[in-house]
Amino acid sequence: MERPASIIRFERFYVGHICIGLAGSLVALFGPESAARVQATEAVGPWLIPAVLGLAVVTQVALWYLIARRASAVAKWVLVAFTAVNIIGLAFLMFGFATGIGAEARSAAGSAASVIASALLLVAVAHLFRSDVKVWFGEGRTVA
Secondary structure: OOOOHHHHHHHHHHHHHHHHHHHHHHHHHHOOOOHHHHHHHHHOOOOHHHHHHHHHHHHHHHHHHHHHOOOOHHHHHHHHHHHHHHHHHHHHHHHHHHHOOOHHHOOHHHHHHHHHHHHHHHHHHHHOOOHHHOOOOOOOOOOO
């Protein structure tokens, strides 16, 4: 089956989300003034942040593959749930900007990348609900 145009656009936005999000995380966590890296290293060890970032990337790539290449409706809904959590986190980030809470722990570049990555994620997920995608996920079929 040929992939619908909305799935191709989903793929582009979602890969952009992954790349910008990873770049922002690397800048925020491995920059010269990273309080989070210091705290994680002291509390658990230097392996924690690379392990968590690696797990996040593997999860995102798996979701991309399952949705864009294997037409998994379950993966689609898992991504929708992750997106909801992402938006809640983004709301807390915006609240922090507005109130100044946690300003010393935030990297400006990392925060900007987080906002851009979240916007790309929202656009990508929106493409999963367009009408040309229903057949891709096997939705809307009736058993005769």
